[in-house]
Amino acid sequence: MARTAEEVAAELRGRIQRAELRAGDRLPTMTGLVEEHGVSRQTVREALNLLKREGLVEYRGGRSGTTVRERPVTRxxxxxxxxxxxxxxxxxxxxxxxxxxxxxxxxxxxxxxxxxxxxxxxxxxxxxxxxxxxxxxxxxxxxxxxxxxxxxxxxxxxxxxxxxxxxxxxxxxxxxxxxxxxxxxxxxxxxxxxxxxxxxxxxxxxxxxxxxxxxxxxxxxxxxxxxxxxxxxxxxxxxxxxxxxPITRRGAARWPVQPASADFYTN
Amino acid sequence: MARTAEEVAAELRGRIQRAELRAGDRLPTMTGLVEEHGVSRQTVREALNLLKREGLVEYRGGRSGTTVRERPVTRxxxxxxxxxxxxxxxxxxxxxxxxxxxxxxxxxxxxxxxxxxxxxxxxxxxxxxxxxxxxxxxxxxxxxxxxxxxxxxxxxxxxxxxxxxxxxxxxxxxxxxxxxxxxxxxxxxxxxxxxxxxxxxxxxxxxxxxxxxxxxxxxxxxxxxxxxxxxxxxxxxxxxxxxxxPITRRGAARWPVQPASADFYTN
DNA sequence: CAGTGGTCTAGACCACAAC
DNA sequence: TTGTGGTCTAGACCACTGA
CATH class of the missing domain: 3.40.1410.10 (Chorismate lyase-like)
Known part of the structure; x- marks a missing residue:
């Protein structure tokens, strides 16, 4: 039973990282989380706030609730x-x-x-x-x-x-x-x-x-x-x-220096 | 009269940016801010939280209260x-x-x-x-x-x-x-x-x-x-x-190319 | 229009550092 | 010991969206 906002956040973070909750999925509602963890609404709000700041979840307003955010897989x-x-x-x-x-x-x-x-x-x-x-x-x-x-x-x-x-x-x-x-x-x-x-x-x-x-x-x-x-x-x-x-090198090299990797300008 | 956490934060941010509050100075206490702005303690706390996340203020615990943080002038x-x-x-x-x-x-x-x-x-x-x-x-x-x-x-x-x-x-x-x-x-x-x-x-x-x-x-x-x-x-x-x-250049240059600035390796 | 989260109030207890 | 901020509870009102 989580008692602090950080604990509630950690629990939800875990569900997302273990892919039990995937991009686009709805999180439990605040009232649901209040009952589930036996904490107050403010605490749940604080937990959701942490996750939002981390970019893990988002709220677009209205009835569809808080959802798991689509994150870029690679930069x-x-x-x-x-x-x-x-x-x-x-x-x-x-x-x-x-x-x-x-x-x-x-x-x-x-x-x-x-x-x-x-x-x-x-x-x-x-x-x-x-x-x-x-x-x-x-x-x-x-x-x-x-x-x-x-x-x-x-x-x-x-x-x-x-x-x-x-x-x-x-x-x-x-x-x-x-x-x-x-x-x-x-x-x-x-x-x-x-x-x-x-x-x-x-x-x-x-x-x-x-x-x-x-x-x-x-x-x-x-x-x-x-x-x-x-x-x-x-x-x-x-x-x-x-x-x-590319990293520049100072000083003499013992071997002939190659140019930077071939794809440097192409991706 | 500020009513929201963001407004209280903005007011304090202004005082810091205008150097009315300098590095090391104590902010007003929470109870002081509550009275000054006519908001609740939670709201003040939220405002201070914003400033802390921005790295503008810090709280080291105990009786000395929240102080303006020393920020590096240049990187x-x-x-x-x-x-x-x-x-x-x-x-x-x-x-x-x-x-x-x-x-x-x-x-x-x-x-x-x-x-x-x-x-x-x-x-x-x-x-x-x-x-x-x-x-x-x-x-x-x-x-x-x-x-x-x-x-x-x-x-x-x-x-x-x-x-x-x-x-x-x-x-x-x-x-x-x-x-x-x-x-x-x-x-x-x-x-x-x-x-x-x-x-x-x-x-x-x-x-x-x-x-x-x-x-x-x-x-x-x-x-x-x-x-x-x-x-x-x-x-x-x-x-x-x-x-x-240093930025590498591709393609022929019309003029003789100089090396990167002389101090590149020296500061 | 029902249900979502966003935000504020009010009050309580706690840990901590400085006096 | 005292005053600081940190955090939680409980309750209220609001704006917004989607059924």
Whole structure:
């Protein structure tokens, strides 16, 4: 006989993990659980809350009760690399050109730059900066659910006014390389955060699922000094996605070095 | 006058964000909040719960009440790359040889391999596999707080029995390269999960902070086929860490390609 | 419109750290 | 010893959905 919310949750978690309850199945009703475990309604509610935060169950309202949530079996692996897509634009490997993806909304604004992005750009936090924000919450295709904020360095926009326009994202890297007369050096930093309510809503995340945050910087040398031209802040469900990178090796190898696995750009 | 738990939480969140309450400061007591907002104790408790899950406040028990939590201002950036450390072993760039880090506990066991690791190794889930698990929860140094599980492919252990021993992790990559007569190809996949209670305890994580999960595979070609010799599952606080990678470029560049930024291995 | 879960109130007992 | 938050009970009202 379970007495605490955690015990009730553990019991239900077990039933789900042992597949006695499968995706889409209804859980016992709250009143049922109250009688079954001899605890109060609040306690049962707390237990269900834990499971909801873990993304194990969901409640869509109304009479159909709480059901076991459909969970992705494996994560979609995104291999991170840059190449030209089929339209000739630079883009992340294996990502379609976003302008063609249904449900994409892009807004271009000028707003104070948040602290972490400011650090990357090497400017002061709060400086007004051009931001190109893209939301993709396409309910039909979870591959397309991501948020992307692109922050441009003011010096780059000054030198290259075309960046300020909504000229399509793909082209900006070519414009930058032409301007700098050198290839861009890209780097990505990956971390995770708990989503804000707005992010959770836009990406259709259940509460409790962390948000994977990938920040890509594009750097060129101007007058001999590195300039971070753009910081690109990408957020996606950590439950849905994993991002993949080849590891670089420093120092001489004793054997001839092979390229990264052949399928790196193809899945 | 706030009426719901979310509203009470939002009001307190605001005070913290506006720095009216700073790290270490005591929040009003629950009874104080009950009177201040005209809500019940349960509602206040729910509000404090939200803030705790966000990692904004903490309660250490006893009479000192709920306090504003000290939050890391910026994340520690870990540049991911492989090099030989000062002892001559392969290791992640800028990571000391772990055997020298105080508080490290390593256990070597044989146990059923979990599904996601099995997929990477290309073997069946549940197969008994040698696992080398390292826990580092050093309370003194947050740089050292991480969990590492190393799973070895059975075929590799069979061909190279030395891998089964507790021979120190650093050396295994050299042994593998000598065996395969080729350099290892490393790749890392990054995602995030909500920590299990055990992980949260070991890493001193407050509830609600996601766990960054980095899985590195070491691959060599044996008889012309790629073999994933080891899968290395590293977990660390997403609030404390960010991992950094250079981005590879596919296709011809119009300008001479520079190496990744100079400090890539040095911070 | 019946039954679901969501949320709040009110009151009680407990463990714990600091005084 | 005292005051803190942690947790449970019991009862009430609400919004929503699907039969």
């Amino acid at each position: 979609l692996v995104r291999s991170r690399g840059m190449e030209r897509d089929h339209l000739g634009y630079y883009s992340g490997a294996n990502v379609q050109h976003w302008r063609l993806v249904p449900g994409t909304r892009t807004t271009v604004t000028t707003e104070p730059v948040p602290g972490d992005i400011a650090d990357l750009l090497g400017i002061e936090a709060g400086t007004p900066v051009i931001a190109r924000k893209r939301l993709n919450g396409d309910p039909e295709n979870e591959l397309h659910r991501q948020l992307t904020d692109s922050w441009l360095h003011p010096a780059a926009v000054e030198a290259l006014p075309v960046l300020a326009g909504d000229s399509g994202l793909g082209g900006i890297y070519d414009r930058i390389e032409e301007w700098a007369e050198q290839p861009i050096v890209w780097e990505e930093g990956v971390t995770a955060v708990t989503p804000s309510p707005a992010e959770a809503g836009a990406l259709l995340l259940p509460s409790g699922v962390p948000l994977l945050r990938v920040i890509r910087t594009s750097t060129v040398k101007i007058d001999g000094r590195p300039l971070v031209v753009e910081a690109n802040d990408i957020r996606m469900s950590a439950e849905l996605f994993s991002v993949r990178y | 520690l950036v870990r540049s991911r790359g492989m090099e030989r450390d000062h002892l001559g072993y392969y290791s992640g760039a800028n990571v000391q040889h772990w055997r020298l880090v105080p508080g490290t506990r390593t256990t070597v066991t044989t146990e059923p391999v979990p599904g996601d690791i099995a997929d990477l190794l290309g073997i069946e889930a549940g197969t008994p596999v040698i696992a080398r698990k390292r826990l580092n929860g050093d309370p003194e140094n947050e740089l050292h707080r991480q969990l590492t599980d190393s799973w070895l492919h059975p075929a590799a252990v069979e061909a190279l029995p030395v891998l089964a021993g507790d021979s120190g992790l650093g050396g295994i990559y050299d042994r593998i390269e000598e065996w395969a007569e080729q350099p290892i190809v490393w790749e890392e996949g990054v995602t995030a999960v909500t920590p299990s209670p055990a992980e949260a305890g070991a890493l001193l994580l407050p509830s609600g902070v996601p766990l960054l999960r980095v899985i590195r595979t070491s691959t060599v070609k044996i008889d012309g086929r790629p073999l994933v010799v080891e899968a290395n599952d590293i977990r660390m606080s997403a609030e404390l860490f960010s991992v950094r990678y």
